Amino acid sequence: MLIAENLCKQVETAAGTLTILNQVELTVAKGESLAIVGASGSGKSTLLGILAGLDGPSSGKVLFQGEDITKLTEEQRAKVRARHVGFVFQSFQLLPGLTALENVMMPLELHGEDDARGKAEFFLTRVGLKQRLGHFPKQLSGGEQQRVAIARAFASHPDILFADEPTGNLDTATGAHIIDLLFELNREHGTTLVLVTHEQRLADRCQQTLVLDAGEVVSTNTTKTTGAVA
Template structure:
């Protein structure tokens, strides 16, 4: 489902070129859940952005569902994201002028899906927010906003879901709820899940962990299925 071949990222600064990612190669199978972990500044979020087509690689190749992101322009990557990718941000990234319902409807409308309002209400019900559908983001708690963001990410039934610190701005109680919801919807919809996290509990629920340090992939750990914790 995802294949990275010798992916690098270099940015220009006032002091010259800065290498953010050294050559990184790995694959993620369809339906697999993978956590990218490591210290702050290790390149986790940069890698996630490249995998999701939010940024362009400097060198190397990235294939999503057989399509080469590395050879696409921004418009082509945007189309691919719209068709196959969902993304959940740490800061929720909800449109403040839209209600929860309207935020969730937005990707379905852009994708041209039939009955976006009905689809949005159905998925809001699945995440326990149907009763808050007509509230604006500033009227929702942090946990409710993240649930709305998850609903928005899943409404188009993406093949691949990327999540950048999805529990990073939440307390322990809401983190547990979001963790449970992420993996529940991942299982029910068969979506490939790749997430960046500092949350060990969240990472331990994934099938595999990729550990990064200073822009390099330094370790790959398969989580024993028998020892994985059940999502609450």
């Protein structure tokens, strides 16, 4: 499903060349889950962006379903993302002028999906927001907004879901519910998960854990069952 080979990312600064990622390699099979962990500034979000095709490496390559996406133009990568990729971010990234239902419907309509409303209602109900379809983001709690974001991500049936600190702005109890929901939907739909997180409880639920330090992989760990409580 997803393979990274010798990924490097460097940027030029006034002080010289800054290496953000150095020879990072990983493999994630279809339906599996990977947690990318490390201290702030270790390169986690940069790696996630490159794996998702939002950014390009200085060298190395990313193979998605056998295709080297690092050789594609931005327009071509955008088409790959539209067809195959879902995103969940720490900041939710909901449009404030749209209701929960409209936030989930909009990307479906942009992609020409049939019955966008029905699909949006199904996934919002699945994440426990059946009674909140007509509410705007400012009328929802942080946990509810993140559930809308998860419904929006899964409604397009992505092959792979990238999540950047999905519980970072949530309290402990709400974050635990969001973690459960991510893995429930992962099991139901066979969606591959790649997560950046600082929370060990979330990393422990993933089949693989990759630890970054100063842009380099310092350890990897593999478990047998995705979603299992550590």
